[in-house]
Amino acid sequence: MHSPQPRSSSGNKSSPESLRRIAEAIDLKDVPETAPGLTLVPVAPGRFHANWHLETAIIKEGCRIFGLQPEETRLVLRAYEFSEDERIYQAAQSWEDFPITGLVNRGYFNLEAESPFIGGALGLLNSHGHFRPLLRAESISLPVAPSIAKEPIAIDDEAGEHQFFPEVFDENSILARLPVLEGLPEELLSLPVTLSASPELKPYFEEVLDEPTIHLAAVSGKISDPQYYVSQILPAQAASQIPPASISSAPDKPEQLSDQKQPSSHKPSPPGSSERLASQSSEVWNNMAPIYLRAELVFNGIVAPGFKVRLNGVQLGLLPGRQFKIVRKINQFVDIWPFFSTIDDQLEQISLSSGFKIKNNEEQVIINVSICIEGRINDRSYLKHMPKSVKIDSEGRFTLDRQLSDGDALLPGLLVEADA
């Protein structure tokens, strides 16, 4: 028998005190963590966000059923591309595999093609290329690029006017801009076959580079012990192919991720302004460097009930679902380049045994790290140094996201402790 009335109609209104008491008793209760599953969220043309929650038992069972060895197996997110709204993955026109880390994690993924619809499955890929799905997501529609490039809007003054791919290739102007590339990493210098073909670049090669980073501590994967001081337990994996990204001066509070710059007279404000603000999130690009890179390390964490997380002594405010998020900007080209230049090899780098540790599900804290790199290439002579999988838009911009393995990123000063 259904309810004959939609809600309480007694007419007896609660007192403000009573309402506040009810709200206080409920509103701070923990929101449960997400259940096992895979969900996709559209972001931009050819770009989507995925969130997954895999249980260890599923992976172990998957390996057992399919006879897979962890060291020869990779966990991948397979994105199926559709031209129409499809629910049957066999109808996919093509697919792309993305290596992932972490059992409970999320990330952003860029497709080579801008398919209007995608679906996704998270599964095991063996060394022979056989894919065994463990979780499936429902398909989604992705946004597409405008038919015509839109005029740039509200570009900040400091960005100045830019000219992408000028008609005349001006070697002198490139030479004039070269000092901007101070700190060029060894890996870029180790491409003499291509670079040395450009005689105008030679003077720069006489620069002596310092060690790029000082390894302080590593954070990634799972931490099991309360009162756990990360920098003492997880040493940086210096032997890794990728040098850890260092955080040399972690601020007391997590920085705002946004690089959005509003003109000073139009600061972000309360609601009622969505068009005005959302449309005017301006881009600020350094157009002086031949290649400009900027990046953010994103630490996504979940802390178990009964525990809290401090960073440099300051307790982190938890998001619903006992999540926390720490974002650190990296502006030094030298710190970003290693992550950028090796992106093409990442699929081979992360196996089930190296990408993350398969443990039980009793960790007090899970932290996974990814790096989001965006950049702009201002001189086409540098196109040849771009990783093959990086897709560049009509204005020279590119974005890539990369899941990091244990030890690839550093975050000192993180403390996990039990509630008193």
Next chain:
Amino acid sequence: MNSARNVSLLLHAHLPYGLRTEVPFSLEEAWLHEATIDCYVPLLYVFGSLPAGKLPPIAVSLSPTLIEMWEHPAFPERFEAHLRRGINLFENEAADPTLPAPRRALASNYAQSWESILKDFRSKFQGKLLGAWTQLAQLGKVELLTTATTHAFLPAHQNATSRKLQIELGVERFTRLTGIEPKGFWLPECAYYLGLERDLETIGIEWFSVENMGESSLTRCPNKLLAISRHSYLSRKVWDARSGYPGNVDYREFHRDAIKELSHEKAGLFRLENGDSLPLGMKYWRVSGQEDKDWYDPAQAVEQARQDAHDFIRELEEEATDPITFLPFDAELFGHWWFEGPVWIKEILHLASSAQSLHLGTPTEILADAPEIHVGRPKPSTWGHQSDYSFWVNHETDWIYPLLQQADRQLAELLNNQPKQESTLYGRAIGQLTRELLLAQASDWPFMIRAGATANYARERIQRHLARFHYLAEQIAQGNIDQEALAGLEELDPILPDLTIERLIHS
């Protein structure tokens, strides 16, 4: 169709639900009152002055959450109390000999203006703002429409059970309260994804708004619904921070509110314990174009608004294109952000009515006569940065969506597995749990987090609604619903009061 170019203005009015009667005053309530005083009431004056009995020259979208706040039984009393507090503060300023004369004069103007609003609110509008808007629609002065129930960012909920609730329940509530069956639908954030038109078909509309993606301004979807895209250049003339009209040095400065400068005693309820202030709208300065702001000159600002309206009409005559030049804006731009916006829009309506080459009408009227229209589907997009979804789905906000999707799945399970002998209490708990999920889905929260200024508030709102959702879900699962707590939550988040479990199952 006549030979004049068709131009269609649409104002979308929306605030997230936030009338908290359990506290004397709150940030959300301050937003509501400020926008009502600066924007919604002045726009009622502007459109009220239009001649009756003609076809409406403008469309206005009123979001369901906004009209729920206006319809709340406590709103009239609390709005009047706010006006009285403000009038008192302005009168004190006007009478304070230690303040500069221009400030005192402006304070006196505000006191009179607010007195006038108070008087009209009581007598002319009889405490019913939605009723006033409905009356304008009945008189043919505006065409009203609405948007998603709590203004969810729909592309992020493509597979959610509740996406249909977002589309249908808001329209049903709007129709119940106004008696109007809207012909158009405002997509929150102009956010469209392929396939959304199928859900829109179920609410009986004829058209919806999308972003301009460099194609025709009109697209007829395979299911006959029309997608109308805005005119980029002309839209930007109005809202752009640099080149748009509101940045003129003579206009009132938005960001400086003198309430922050008052002593604790004078500021009263507007001063928070932590020293911050809630907004009042005590604004005495003009944009000026410099850090050191000049005093605001209302007459000069009005004259500038008229000049800008003339300029815009000239632009319209040059740039307007067939078959329709669609210009949607956030309503709050007019009066709230751009204080002189209502003057500008009144002048636009006046000038356009006498311009031979322009025809100002609503999409419903113009499209009834539209020529052959390209059949297809619009490109998935938003009116945000780069026209994509990234302003709402990004590193700062991505944690929201899995939680919302999980709650949505729980709702679906509850609706699919309801007990055979359900009780009234059970139905009410399901209804309230649905309200909490819908409120958590508002696009305002990821927007605020991304924009930065009120990010903590937005995170708290998501936590609040999800905590309430799971509290009820747990009690339903245990078969032990706390009646007092449920009644309390119904009062705390009283949107969609007519929602029944039968209606939810129907979706």
